[in-house]
Amino acid sequence: MPRILKYPDAICEALEQEMSRDPSVIVLGQGVDDPKAILGTTKGLVEKFGSERVSDTPLAEDGMTGVAIGAALAGLRPIHTHIRMDFVLLAMNQIINMAAKMHYMFGGAVYIPIVIRSIIGKSWGQGAQHSQSIYPMLMNIPGLKIVAPSTPYDVKGGLIQSLRDNNPVVFIEHRLLYYQKGHVPEESYTIPFGKARVLARGSHITLVGISHMAVECLRAQRYLKEVGIEAEVIDPVSLSPLDIDTILASTLKTKKIIVVDNSWITCGAGAEIIAQLTEKNHENKGIVFRRMGFAFVPCPTTPALENSFYPNAKTIASTAYEMIYGKKDSWTPDAELTIEEVEFKGPF
Amino acid sequence: MTFSADKSILYKKFYREIYRIRRVEEEIARIYPTDKIKSPVHLSIGQEAVSVGVCQALRPDDIVFGTYRGHAMYLAKGGDLRGMIAELYGKSTGCAKGIGGSMHLIDTNHGIMGTSAIVGTTIPLAVGYAYGLKLNQKDSIAVSFFGDGAVDEGAFHESLNYAALKKLPVLFVCENNLYAIHSHHLQRHHSDNITERARSYGMPAKRIEDGDVFKIYDFVKATVEKMRAGSCGPVFLECVTCRWKEHVGPCDDFHLGYRSEEEVAAWKRKDSLSSLGSLLESDIRNKIELAVASEITDAFKFAEESLFPEPERLYHYLFKE
Numbered sequence: 001m002p003r004i005l006k007y008p009d010a011i012c013e014a015l016e017q018e019m020s021r022d023p024s025v026i027v028l029g030q031g032v033d034d035p036k037a038i039l040g041t042t043k044g045l046v047e048k049f050g051s052e053r054v055s056d057t058p059l060a061e062d063g064m065t066g067v068a069i070g071a072a073l074a075g076l077r078p079i080h081t082h083i084r085m086d087f088v089l090l091a092m093n094q095i096i097n098m099a100a101k102m103h104y105m106f107g108g109a110v111y112i113p114i115v116i117r118s119i120i121g122k123s124w125g126q127g128a129q130h131s132q133s134i135y136p137m138l139m140n141i142p143g144l145k146i147v148a149p150s151t152p153y154d155v156k157g158g159l160i161q162s163l164r165d166n167n168p169v170v171f172i173e174h175r176l177l178y179y180q181k182g183h184v185p186e187e188s189y190t191i192p193f194g195k196a197r198v199l200a201r202g203s204h205i206t207l208v209g210i211s212h213m214a215v216e217c218l219r220a221q222r223y224l225k226e227v228g229i230e231a232e233v234i235d236p237v238s239l240s241p242l243d244i245d246t247i248l249a250s251t252l253k254t255k256k257i258i259v260v261d262n263s264w265i266t267c268g269a270g271a272e273i274i275a276q277l278t279e280k281n282h283e284n285k286g287i288v289f290r291r292m293g294f295a296f297v298p299c300p301t302t303p304a305l306e307n308s309f310y311p312n313a314k315t316i317a318s319t320a321y322e323m324i325y326g327k328k329d330s331w332t333p334d335a336e337l338t339i340e341e342v343e344f345k346g347p348f
Numbered sequence: 349m350t351f352s353a354d355k356s357i358l359y360k361k362f363y364r365e366i367y368r369i370r371r372v373e374e375e376i377a378r379i380y381p382t383d384k385i386k387s388p389v390h391l392s393i394g395q396e397a398v399s400v401g402v403c404q405a406l407r408p409d410d411i412v413f414g415t416y417r418g419h420a421m422y423l424a425k426g427g428d429l430r431g432m433i434a435e436l437y438g439k440s441t442g443c444a445k446g447i448g449g450s451m452h453l454i455d456t457n458h459g460i461m462g463t464s465a466i467v468g469t470t471i472p473l474a475v476g477y478a479y480g481l482k483l484n485q486k487d488s489i490a491v492s493f494f495g496d497g498a499v500d501e502g503a504f505h506e507s508l509n510y511a512a513l514k515k516l517p518v519l520f521v522c523e524n525n526l527y528a529i530h531s532h533h534l535q536r537h538h539s540d541n542i543t544e545r546a547r548s549y550g551m552p553a554k555r556i557e558d559g560d561v562f563k564i565y566d567f568v569k570a571t572v573e574k575m576r577a578g579s580c581g582p583v584f585l586e587c588v589t590c591r592w593k594e595h596v597g598p599c600d601d602f603h604l605g606y607r608s609e610e611e612v613a614a615w616k617r618k619d620s621l622s623s624l625g626s627l628l629e630s631d632i633r634n635k636i637e638l639a640v641a642s643e644i645t646d647a648f649k650f651a652e653e654s655l656f657p658e659p660e661r662l663y664h665y666l667f668k669e
Contacts, residue, residue, distance in 0.1 A: 026483070052483050058513070063472045063506025070413075070476020070490075073461055076483065078476075093503075097466045098473070104665045106454040106462055107445030111668035142666055166668035 005184035007177050010156040011041040015079070017188045018163045019049050022077065025163055027054045028068055029081030029117070038081055039119070039178060061090035068114045069099050077113045077163055085118040085172065086132045099168040100143030115162045120174045120211060120262065123306070128298035133211065136261070136268045138170055139240050145193055146240040148172035148262070150214035152182040154237050157191035164190065174212040174262070194241035198250070202230030205256040205320050208247055209235060210269055213260040219313030223333035224320055231320060239269055244276045251277055251287055256323050260311050261293035268293055288323050292316060358404075360632060362561050363624040365400040368640045369420045370621055372429065375644050376419075376436065377598030384652070385436045387449035392420035394592035394612075397620040398523050399424035399493070401564025402585075405572055407488060411459045411477055413470035414493040416451035417523075417591075418463035421493050426458040433647040439654035446657050447665065459488075467528075468494060468501030471520070475507045478516035478582075487576045489517040497528030499545075500536055508582070512550035515581035519571065520546065522586040529595045530606040546584035553584035561620045590615035 005013070019025045032038055033046040033056050046054040057064045061082065068078035082088050088095070095116060103111045121130040135146055145167055149158040155173065162169040199214060200221045209217035214235035221231040232250050236242060251257045257277070259270035270291035281287065292311040300306050318332040325331075373391045380389065392399070395417070403412070403424035414421040422432060428443060435442030436450050443455050451465040461477065464470045474492035481488055498504050499522065511518050522542055526533055534540065543553035556563050564587055574580045592612055594601035602609045625633055 058506065058509055060502075060506035060510065063475075063503050063510060066469065066472025066503060066507070067476035067479060067510060070473035070478070071480045071483075072476070073473065074411075074477045074480025074484070076480050093466065094469065094472070098464065098469055102462065103668050105444065105448050105452050107442070107447045108665040108668070109444060109454045109456050110462065113668075145667075 002183040003186055004181050005152050007152045007155055007173075007180045008039050008041045010152040010184045011159060011173070012043055013184070014156040014159040015042065015045060016048070018160050019045065019053065021188065022163070024075060025053070025077045025079065026071065027079050027081065028057050028064060030057055030059060031083060032056060032081050038083055042081070061087055062094050065091040065094035065116070066098065069094060069102070069112055072112050072114050073110055079115040079117055079163060082116070082118040084130050085120050085134060086129050088116065088118050088134060088170075091116070095138075095144070095168065095170075096141050100141050103167065104143060111166050112168050113166045115159075115169045115171050117171045118173070120172065122174065122176050122212065122310070125301040126299065127301040131299040133172065133263045135170070135172055135210070135239055136263050139269060139272060143168065144240060145169045145238065146172065147193065147238045148174075148211040149237050150174075150177055150180070150209070150211060150235045151197070152180055152184045154191055154197060154235070156184050157189050158237065160188055161190040161193060165193070172211060176212050177215065180215065191237070193238040194243050195238070196234050196236045196243040196246040198232065198234055198246065200231065200233040202232040202254070204229045204231060204254055204324060205258070206232045206234060206247070206250040206254045207316065207320065208257065208259045208273060209233065210239070210260065211262040213262045213311065216311065216313045216316055217260055220316035220320065223313060223317040226333070227321065227331060229320065229324060236269075242273070242276070244273065244280065247273060248277055248280055252281070252284065255286060256288045256320075258290045258292055258316060258319060258323070260316055261291065263293055264296055265291045265293035266296060290319060290323060292319065358562075358565070359624055359627045360636070361404065362400055362565070363621070363628055363633065364636045364640065365404065365424055366396045366561070366621045366624065367636060368643070369396045369400070369423045371640055371644055372423060373419055375648065377593070379648070380598040385450070386438055387436050387451070388596050389436070389450045389598065390417040390596050391591075391593045391598065392417055394615060394619075395523055395525060395589045396420045396424070397559050397561040398521065398564060398587040398589050401561040402491060402493075402519075402521055402568050405565050405568035406491065409459060409488040410491060410572070411461050411474070411488065412491045412493060413461050413474040413477070414463040415467070415470065415495060415498070416463060416465040417495065418453050418493070419450070422453045422455065422460055422463070425460050427453060427455040427460050428458070429643060429647040430650045431455060433651040434654050437651040437654070438656060439651055440657040440661070441650070441654040445661070445665070468498040468503040470494070471498060471507040472503050472510075474518050475511045475516055478511065478518035479514065481517055482514070489519060489572055489575050491519045491521060493521045493523060495528070496522060496524040496526065496533045496542065498522075499533075499542055500528070505549075508546060508549040508551070508584070511582040517575045518582045519568065519575065520582060520584045522584070524586055524588045525591045526588070527591070527595070527607065530604060532606075543584060543586050546586075551582045551584050553586070555586040555588070557588045558618060559587065559589050559615070559620060561624070592616065
């Protein structure tokens with residue numbers, strides 16, 4: 001029997017195991033030691049490791065990122081937690097001007113092993129400022145590693161890998177992935193950065209989904225199966241470095257690809273992935289590309305509009321169908337509640 | 349507080365340190381028009397006493413963080429001169445392999461943890477370093493050098509609050525040269541109350557108005573002893589000072605009209621270098637000056653003769669293995 005764990009429990013287990021193994025790991029962030037413990041992901045850590053290693057912070061994202069960098073220079077391995085990725089915007093100065101640059105700018109004299117952990121929000125009225133995922137902006141910056149695992153297995157292995165990496169790692173979770181359950185080995189393990197995960201095999205079309213959009217792509221893959229379309233679903237897992245080779249190999253096989261961003265389409269990961277595919281495949285014409293992502297407006301709160309703001313399994317499936325059979329032969333799967341919509345109720 | 353028994357030794361040491369920084373920067377200013385230094389230089393000339401007064405009171409294992417106007421701090425803390433000049437020249441033998449330039453000096457062997465061109469950014473780094481020192485029960489301290497411009501930044505306030513909250517062994521040194529580029533601090537601050545603001549965060553704060561290297565040294569010496577002894581927490585020191593040269597570059601800037609020549613002349617009349625010099629016998633002074641001159645000649649020669657990084661080095665140091 002495989003050991004089944006929920007996504008947040010896999011995160012908590014990774015933190016607990018890595019803090020036990022390495023006394024230099026410290027956890028910082030607003031609410032990391034409070035009763036809700038970042039949706040349970042830091043549960044029990046302050047009791048086990050003490051308040052010097054598991055520490056609440058003032059609401060000072062920029063300053064506290066600098067503190068994490070300074071602590072890293074002093075030999076610690078801080079993980080700085082933001083319960084919404086929107087709050088990372090307040091720390092961009094330290095992340096981009098300092099953390100990402102210091103190893104290079106000082107000619108290798110120092111290095112910055114910090115993890116910036118953040119959770120993307122979605123649904124139940126998260127609205128314009130609790131729903132953003134700014135990984136495309138960060139992918140534009142050299143010196144950062146960016147990971148956004150979608151499965152409990154990868155979130156545990158990815159977090160342990162992030163804590164052992166000697167560079168700044170932006171570690172991206174998604175609120176709706178917190179309902180994912182999956183196989184998670186009990187022992188400590190890592191997953192390599194720069195290696196995409198093929199979540200489903202298929203030969204008719206490639207669906208690349210980032211973060212929670214990997215789950216939507218998997219659902220779309222199941223819908224498509226009912227109409228005889230075999231979709232290959234890829235979760236890049238790490239966005240910087242990006243495993244373009246796995247995506248390229250799949251696309252050369254299927255000749256069709258949709259990249260579903262968990263953010264806006266403009267200058268997004270989809271733009272980057274498709275540009276890289278085009279550059280690497282300039283002699284092999286005939287590949288059909290499509291980008292999907294957030295509607296190019298701030299996220300509305302009312303579900304009446306929010307539902308049209310995000311791509312979902314249905315829109316992904318019907319887009320795939322249209323790419324295979326053409327516009328006039330359209331098809332949309334029957335509506336079905338997602339597991340999150342069933343289980344995720346407010347207020348938070 | 350006096351250290352009178354040691355004074356004559358200190359006169360010599362302080363004279364040497366300030367003279368050395370002054371001469372290095374004068375040489376940078378002299379060379380600058382040749383374009384051999386392809387890096388913006390923010391000279392510390394006039395402000396040396398702050399770095400020397402503070403750093404002379406520190407131990408080698410104390411850690412300093414600074415700003416783009418960081419030559420004085422780097423040299424006062426013992427940073428390698430050859431590495432610094434080679435860095436300004438963009439050579440691979442520079443302290444940051446030529447990648448950093450004047451604004452990004454570093455010498456971890458001497459506790460110099462880097463300077464930054466973004467105002468206020470190294471303040472929280474010093475606080476975080478102090479967090480690490482405290483967690484690892486070390487008795488060294490972290491020192492954050494910054495200017496009055498940094499007081500405007502959010503990171504300054506976030507850092508002071510957190511350092512006080514966690515009682516961290518960090519000394520904040522505000523080098524208040526009154527101007528952020530050309531903007532007087534009273535154009536940016538409601539009142540002349542930087543130390544009051546620091547105090548309100550929960551730490552002792554002291555203001556030294558005349559740039560006297562001994563006052564700065566004595567205060568820091570006594571302060572760091574208390575900081576090492578236990579959990580006295582952070583301390584704040586504001587040193588009013590004067591940048592003699594333009595904000596960036598080797599020249600004067602009186603033609604801009606944002607400050608008067610007399611304002612700077614008043615500071616020149618109380619220059620620590622001249623007052624220290626007058627306390628030393630001329631043969632002692634000459635000996636120091638000759639040694640410094642030969643060290644500077646050597647450093648510039650080293651920089652001149654060093655090689656530029658090979659083009660393939662472009663991608664080195666992006667990530668640490």
